[in-house]
Amino acid sequence: MYVAVKGGEQAIANAHKLLSEKRRGDQAVPELEISQIKEQLGLSVDRVMTEGSLYDRGLAAIAIKQAQGDLVEAIFLLRAYRTTLPRFGFSEPIETSRMEIQRRISSSFKDIPGGQVLGPTYDYTHRLIDFGLETPENGNPEICRAEVAAEAIQNAMPRVADLLLAEGLIEDEAVEGERRPVADLTRDPLELPAERDVRLQNLARGDEGFILSLAYSLLRGFGASGHPFLGEIRFGEVTVELVPEELGFPIEVGEISVTECIMFNRFIGSATTSPKFVRGYGLAYGHCERKAMAMAIIDYALRSRELGEKSEYPAQDEEFVLFHSDNVQASGFVEHLKLPHYVDFQADLVLMRNQQAEFNNGNKGDREIENEEAI
């Protein structure tokens, strides 16, 4: 005899207990410390902070630990915490030309003022598993210490785009006199058509995999933009300034590390504007080059409307891109299929049985109609 299933609450509690046990893993292995994640899984932390829209290395590291390294889950945890935080002000725009550079390259010029600074990068590494990492190197700190250059990297490096701007070869993005508040997707719903600030915010929060693949589709020809050039990518620390109402002048409130990418795209011009290069822009917290580059490529593709270009492919379609980029939304909705749906399925079952019964009764009239349609 069937008895209505009860005890969901107990089952959930038990499932969560089991989860904690799984998260901890073998008790004989020392537990991960937050500082270890912060220090040794830094790129995971950076991604979680970027897509979680919250710059807090410690919290991101806890989220990664709590999510057993599932970064989308960690992003979700960080986002859910972020909503509860009060908002006490807005910072001044960060000035990336005054960045304390760790890495900065341009592939559009052989050399640039300030020089090409490779910094910490996986580029040019041979992707061979380093079996030496299997055993901790704690006994020999010399192995993982880089040499320090005799000369310090010059700060206040001009952005490559600014050099072209002087020649008038690139569009001037400076907004004169206008200082409207920047849109905030975390407070207001996404409305279309979206302005560039909204699109950039959406892309910055967007899933790295989704953004990356869309950018890839553009490069492969699913988008008319052609081949963009990496004007510059830079990574380093910038100061964040805030103007407290009671002071009226900016004060430094902290330092964050960001990756900034500017892509150059050839714009053939229109009846009213001369041909020139147009920028695609990407910005991410921490060191997220793949994300920042992909973002910059899509930023340009989504400008097709304002630039009067045709938009015929998915990555140029702002509605398609902006509504599907968020992995917290996407994973939630895809995984909601795990929730019980038996009431709706029952309704479909009833419908399906009726339809099958009619089909099996050999509804001759219907078939004649189908034949007519075939002709």
Added chain:
Amino acid sequence: MKKQFKEQSETGSDRSCVMEGYNFAYLDEQTKRMIRRTILKAVAIPGYQVPFGSREMPLPYGWGTGGIQVTASLIGPEDTLKVIDQGADDTTNAVSIRRFFSRTAGVHTTTRTREATIIQTRHRIPETHLRNGQIIVYQVPIPEPLRFIEPRAKEVRRMHALKEYGIMFVKLYEDISRHGRIAKAFDYPVLVNGRYVMSPSPIPKFDNPKMDCMPALQIFGAGREKRIYAVPPYTRVKSLDFEDYPFEVERWSKSCALCGSEHSYLDEIITDDQGSRMYVCSDTDYCSLRLAERDRDFQPGFKDEIRASGAIGERKCT
């Protein structure tokens, strides 16, 4: 007798373990105010989807974040909350959401439809008639009834503005010409107050007639899609149909194997691998009330109490 009956119902409050460090019902007061303003607008324009600044919640999108935000901004310490999923109070997600509110707000929760002041639901409307003063909050995955006919948000916004619902009727007509009937078993579109075509959320069409002239306030929350809409009490809600193909609801030749109800929505339970199956009420509270009535038929006075609760009997729409 009444006391005994109360003890049977799963009413609980969990004030002892309210979470620290968060505001009452999780959301901050400014956000609640913003959502309340959205709700007021939604009530003023029945069936119209009002955009709102949906917040990221600690539960996943698609798992009821819209409904949770609506409930969080409406609920007060004196409220009694009931949460159902598929009609049942004990399905995992209903349990999880109920627990969320007992942890963040410490409010009374109940499984009894008539005891609740706010009922948050996914996929069903309780069989027990709701009364004026109650609020039913629906969790909505896709608020746009035209989405699967026209996916472009800009396009459908124009259609709603112009009350241009031709594509919807063409779709229904095509269903009839192709399948002999409107092939929509749940999330069956309705026309609210003669103006807006609205998604009733994925409730089975069996529940659609309950929305018409319902004495309770109906609020629909779609968190991921950032929309809230509402149907005020006693508002006309008409399921779309044609004169020669009138709207119909599912019927079962069976009755509930537990309580014997012939008027409720039945779930099909597969009981073995030989294809045996049984049918039981999807609304667990309704079913257990009827069972209690049957078991205590001989105890004088009790039956009248249940009848008075409005749990049983024909519903009337004026």
